[in-house]
Structures are given as C-alpha cells and as structure tokens.
Amino acid sequence: MNRTWHRWIPAVAxxxxxxxxxxxxxxxATASADLPExxxxxxxxxxGASEVEAFSGTLEQSSDLGLPDVSALSSGSGSxxxxxxxxxSALELATGSHTARIYADGPERLRVQVxxxxxxxxxxxxxxxxxxxxxxEQTAVHATLPSRGDGATPGDSPPGTDGAxxxxxxxxxxxxxxxxxxxxxxxxxxxxxxxxxxxSLVLTPRTDDTLVGSVTIAVxxxxxxxxxxxxxxxxxxxxxxxxxxxxLSLDTPSADLFDFAPPAGTExxxxxxxxxxxxDGDGGAGPGADASDAAGHQGSEPTVTGEGWGSIVETSxxxxxxxxxxxxxxxxxxxxxxxxxxxxxxxxxxxLTDDGRLLAGAVPAELLQQAAAAx
Amino acid sequence: xxxxxxxxxxLIAVAIRLxxxxxxxxxxxxxxxxxxxNGLFVGVTALVVAIPLxxxxxxxxxxxxxxxxxxxxxxxxxxxxxxxxxxxxxxVKFAAAAVFCLAATLTVSVAGILIGLxxxxxxxxxxxxGDTVSVGESLLRSLLIALYITLGLLxxxxxxxxxxxxxxxxxxxxxxxxxxxxxxQVVGQLSQLEWLHPWLFTYxxxxxxxxxxxxxxxxxxxxxAVLQLAYVAVxxxxxxxxxxxxxxxx
Numbered sequence: 001m002n003r004t005w006h007r008w009i010p011a012v013a014x015x016x017x018x019x020x021x022x023x024x025x026x027x028x029a030t031a032s033a034d035l036p037e038x039x040x041x042x043x044x045x046x047x048g049a050s051e052v053e054a055f056s057g058t059l060e061q062s063s064d065l066g067l068p069d070v071s072a073l074s075s076g077s078g079s080x081x082x083x084x085x086x087x088x089s090a091l092e093l094a095t096g097s098h099t100a101r102i103y104a105d106g107p108e109r110l111r112v113q114v115x116x117x118x119x120x121x122x123x124x125x126x127x128x129x130x131x132x133x134x135x136x137e138q139t140a141v142h143a144t145l146p147s148r149g150d151g152a153t154p155g156d157s158p159p160g161t162d163g164a165x166x167x168x169x170x171x172x173x174x175x176x177x178x179x180x181x182x183x184x185x186x187x188x189x190x191x192x193x194x195x196x197x198x199x200s201l202v203l204t205p206r207t208d209d210t211l212v213g214s215v216t217i218a219v220x221x222x223x224x225x226x227x228x229x230x231x232x233x234x235x236x237x238x239x240x241x242x243x244x245x246x247x248l249s250l251d252t253p254s255a256d257l258f259d260f261a262p263p264a265g266t267e268x269x270x271x272x273x274x275x276x277x278x279x280d281g282d283g284g285a286g287p288g289a290d291a292s293d294a295a296g297h298q299g300s301e302p303t304v305t306g307e308g309w310g311s312i313v314e315t316s317x318x319x320x321x322x323x324x325x326x327x328x329x330x331x332x333x334x335x336x337x338x339x340x341x342x343x344x345x346x347x348x349x350x351x352l353t354d355d356g357r358l359l360a361g362a363v364p365a366e367l368l369q370q371a372a373a374a375x
Numbered sequence: 376x377x378x379x380x381x382x383x384x385x386l387i388a389v390a391i392r393l394x395x396x397x398x399x400x401x402x403x404x405x406x407x408x409x410x411x412x413n414g415l416f417v418g419v420t421a422l423v424v425a426i427p428l429x430x431x432x433x434x435x436x437x438x439x440x441x442x443x444x445x446x447x448x449x450x451x452x453x454x455x456x457x458x459x460x461x462x463x464x465x466x467v468k469f470a471a472a473a474v475f476c477l478a479a480t481l482t483v484s485v486a487g488i489l490i491g492l493x494x495x496x497x498x499x500x501x502x503x504x505g506d507t508v509s510v511g512e513s514l515l516r517s518l519l520i521a522l523y524i525t526l527g528l529l530x531x532x533x534x535x536x537x538x539x540x541x542x543x544x545x546x547x548x549x550x551x552x553x554x555x556x557x558x559x560q561v562v563g564q565l566s567q568l569e570w571l572h573p574w575l576f577t578y579x580x581x582x583x584x585x586x587x588x589x590x591x592x593x594x595x596x597x598x599x600a601v602l603q604l605a606y607v608a609v610x611x612x613x614x615x616x617x618x619x620x621x622x623x624x625x
Contacts, residue, residue, distance in 0.1 A: 014612035018609055115588070263501030
C-alpha cells in the first residue's frame with residue numbers, strides 16, 4: 001500500500017509545480033525597477049528629449065468603459081450603411097481589448113496592424129501614401145497626402161522641428177506651469193513595461209467635476225519614450241482605459257513592411273483626404289485619442305465651455321437625428337433622460353439633446369444636462 | 376478516420392466550385408470567399424472548419440481509446456505481462472496519439488491544398504496583413520500552421536489519455552474527452568468567465584492566423600506551446616498516478 005502511495009507523488013507534484021510557475025511568472029514580470037531618483041520635471045524633460053524614431057513593438061489595449069460588449073452587434077449592423085459601420089467599428093475599437101503591432105521608421109513611415117481573430121486591420125503610411133486595409137471585408141482605402149501633412153504621425157513620435165524649438169527642460173517646466181492649476185503632477189512607483197524600466201508620471205485632476213480619477217504614463221527611463229498610458233476612473237482601482245507596449249524593439253523595422261500593395265481581389269476605394277481622418281484608422285495607434293474627438297468630428301465647429309478636466313465640448317449636429325437614433329446600437333447604449341439621451345461611460349459622458357446638440361466631456365452626465373439647459 | 380478528415384476540405388471545395396456564381400458571397404467561415412481566387416486557401420479554410428469539432432473528435436477517439444481500448448478488449452494485461460514498464464506503455468500511447476494529431480492536421484491541410492490545386496486557380500497568396508507571398512512560402516506557412524494545430528491538440532490528447540486510464544469502457548473515455556473539448560470551447564465563448572480563458576487549452580486554437588501575418592507573430596506560437604506543455608505535464612502526471620496504481624484486471 002505504501003508503494004501505491006508513492007506513485008501518486010508526481011501526479012500531485014507536477015500540477016503543483018505548474019501552478020507555482022504560472023503564478024510566480026506573473027509576479028516576476030511586474031517586479032519594480034531600481035532607477036535614479038528624478039523629479040516630475042526631469043521626467044517630463046526626458047519625454048521632451050526623446051528621439052526615438054524607429055521602433056517596432058506590440059501594443060496591448062484594453063478598456064473597461066462600462067459599455068456593453070458590442071462586438072457581436074457590430075458585425076450584424078450591416079456594412080451597407082457606411083456611417084453606421086464606421087461608428088460601430090470606432091466603438092468596437094474603443095471598447096473591448098485589442099492587440100496591435102506597430103512599426104515606425106521616422107514620422108513618415110508607419111504601419112499599425114490591429115490583430116483580430118483570423119483577420120487583421122492595417123494602417124500603413126509610407127511617405128505620402130496612406131493605406132487602410134481590412135482583411136475580413138477584403139477592402140482597402142487609399143489616400144495620398146498633400147505634400148506636407150502630419151495627420152498620421154503617431155502620438156509617440158517627437159514633434160517636428162518647426163521654427164524655434166524650446167529645449168526639453170523649458171518645455172517640461174512650461175507644461176508643468178500650464179497644467180498646474182488644474183492638475184497635480186507627481187511621480188508614482190517605478191515599473192517595468194515591455195521589459196524596460198520606466199518612471200511613471202501620475203496626473204491627478206484637482207477638480208471634482210470630472211470622471212477621471214488619474215492618468216498614469218509610464219516613461220522609459222532610457223529613451224524617454226512613453227510606454228504605457230492608463231486612465232483611471234474616479235474611485236476605481238482598475239484602469240478604465242489602458243494602452244501600452246507589451247513588446248518593444250528599438251531596431252529599425254524592415255523597409256518592405258511599409259511598401260504596401262493590396263492583394264488581388266481587394267476592393268480598393270480612393271478617398272479624398274478632406275473627409276478622411278475621422279479616427280477610423282488610428283484608433284489602435286493613438287493613446288491620446290479620446291472619445292470626445294470621435295464625437296465632435298461631424299458637426300459644425302464645436303464650442304468648448306469650462307476649463308481643464310471639467311471642459312465640455314458642444315457641437316450642433318443639425319440635420320436629421322433619426323438616422324442616429326434609429327441605429328440599434330444607439331438604443332442599446334444610450335439611456336433617455338430629460339431633454340435628450342445620455343451615453344454614459346466610465347470616463348466620458350455624451351449627451352444628445354432632442355434639439356440636435358451633442359455635448360461631451362469627461363464629466364458626470366448631470367453637468368452636461370446643466371450645460372445644455374444653460375443655453 | 377483520416378479519410379473522413381480528408382473529406383472535409385474536399386466537400387468544401389466541391390460545394391464552392393458547384394455554387395460559385397462569380398461573386399464572393401458574404402458569411403461563412405473565415406477565408407471561405409477567397410477560395411475561388413486561390414485554391415491554396417482550401418487547406419486553411421478546412422482547418423478553420425475542422426478545428427472546433429472534427430479534429431477534437433478524432434483526437435478524442437484515438438486518445439480515449441488508447442488505454443481503455445486495450446482494457447476493453449482484454450489485451451491490457453497481456454501487454455503488461457511482458458517486461459514493459461507502465462510508464463513506457465503510457466509514453467508510447469501518448470506518442471501514438473501525438474503522431475495521430477500531426478497526421479490528422481496534415482491530412483486536412485494537404486487534402487485541402489490538393490483539391491484546391493485541382494479545382495481552382497493557384498497563385499501568390501495574400502496574407503491577412505494584406506501582403507502577398509509566393510506559393511512556396513505559403514506552403515511553408517501551411518506546414519507551420521499544421522504544426523501549430525498539432526501542438527494545440529497535444530493538451531487534449533493528454534487529457535484523453537488520463538481519462539482513458541480511469542475507465543475500462545473506451546466509448547466512455549472517447550465521449551468524455553470530446554465533451555471536455557466542447558465544454559472548454561463553450562466556456563471560451565462566455566465573456567463572464569474571461570479570467571479563465573487564458574488557461575483553457577482551446578484558448579490559442581484559432582490564433583494560428585498569427586502565422587499568416589507579415590511578419591509572422593511568433594508570440595502565440597510560444598504561448599500555445601507553453602500552455603500545451605503544461606497540460607501535457609499535468610495530465611501526464613495524473614495519468615501516471617492513476618495507471619501506476621491501478622489494478623489491471625482485464
């Protein structure tokens with residue numbers, strides 16, 4: 001009997017070892033780094049001095065905005081309606097989780113691949129050529145930039161050298177001064193992102209009128225490149241929106257990656273640039289892309305009221321609202337309130353009034369209603 | 376069983392060939408509408424179709440039958456009368472199941488490519504990234520995909536082996552193994568259990584498309600290998616514990 005007992009030892013030991021490895025493997029990855037002490041200003045200067053132009057990496061984006069999962073709906077809402085499809089694909093990018101690979105070689109050459117199950121969406125910029133490719137729909141959009149354009153440069157790359165460029169230190173202190181009335185900038189604990197040691201800048205709004213609790217930016221200690229952005233809703237310990245590198249290499253990616261030609265059998269649309277740039281292709285790329293950008297893109301010139309974190313963007317949609325309100329997505333997401341409908345997420349509220357105005361901001365919905373009523 | 380698997384791509388290809396009306400109809404599994412443009416896609420499409428049910432079904436049959444089948448026909452004790460260790464018997468049985476996994480995936484893939492060659496035009500292949508690669512490289516990638524899926528089935532084979540040591544009824548072991556794979560896939564669809572998903576052996580099954588990207592995304596290959604090895608280790612150890620202590624009566 002004793003020998004029988006012995007033979008069960010591996011059956012107990014091996015699963016135990018596997019579990020231990022699985023658990024400690026996760027802990028080891030988040031072990032904190034040992035970096036020289038810096039002030040927030042020095043870290044900001046580091047960001048300003050960042051000269052990373054060529055890199056390739058994998059971005060992980062996840063968001064928990066409190067919206068229902070629309071991935072099932074978006075495929076059903078039909079590709080016949082172009083604007084509906086654009087809205088649902090923007091929503092799909094803003095909710096849920098995505099993995100994207102990003103390749104950059106200077107500001108002029110960029111490729112972003114959003115990896116879906118058994119499919120992929122690509123955005124490629126090579127000089128003046130812009131391509132958007134969707135392997136699931138087998139469609140491609142091609143556009144040519146006017147000779148100088150900057151629409152597709154990623155938020156990560158340093159600003160172009162136009163005119164007198166202030167030194168990173170000046171920029172950092174200027175930025176700190178300008179944000180200080182509304183925002184407290186401090187340094188959080190050091191962290192490791194994509195295997196690189198990073199400082200974390202914590203921006204905390206000073207006002208209570210916003211849904212945003214804090215924003216954390218991980219800054220690579222070596223190059224000053226932002227590696228991760230996390231946005232926390234007020235009173236929440238888990239990030240509501242998060243985008244960051246899970247892998248990063250500073251080698252120049254292979255040049256033929258930027259040399260894109262759609263495969264045979266693809267439906268290619270040539271687009272005029274005037275009505276492009278509505279966040280369709282850059283959703284996976286721009287960590288700073290905010291829902292309020294997407295909300296304001298089709299109305300007549302938006303007005304901004306309020307200051308800092310509590311500011312509210314207002315725009316008049318005009319035209320026929322039934323096209324929007326009859327969309328099944330709309331009734332799924334929005335809740336009717338007095339004088340309109342509210343789309344409430346963890347970070348952003350959007351109010352569509354019955355008289356065709358759209359108000360959006362990182363504020364509670366009541367403030368939007370007050371602002372709408374004040375007019 | 377391999378013949379039945381080979382029938383999957385043939386059926387797909389013939390059905391598409393007969394109903395082809397010159398325009399890509401929407402719907403259906405991924406890559407289906409590309410077959411008419413390029414026959415090499417038949418193999419990939421057939422794998423997409425076969426992964427959820429047909430491949431686990433056949434692997435479940437083979438792995439579930441491995442030990443319980445011998446017990447069921449009364450040959451297990453004769454096997455063990457000869458000086459063969461029980462570990463060695465288990466290892467050989469698992470190796471046989473692994474070889475079957477490879478044979479099954481290769482069968483689907485190769486049959487798909489052959490029928491595609493026969494019925495449709497063939498040319499350079501468009502990857503999901505939109506880049507185009509030559510026929511030779513696409514065949515290489517097909518081979519990689521077959522290896523990836525074989526790897527992905529090893530965890531299920533180990534589970535089947537373990538279940539097979541529990542019972543003397545081979546049908547029960549086969550059914551239980553297939554049920555496990557279906558339950559794992561159903562759980563993988565429930566967003567409420569999202570925390571559990573990365574631990575399911577089915578989690579990386581459809582990520583083989585990462586091998587169709589340009590450049591190839593190897594991370595899922597590695598993650599899949601680690602996950603499956605963990606399953607093999609855990610259920611191999613459990614199977615050993617059960618089989619080494621079992622009284623072989625049949």
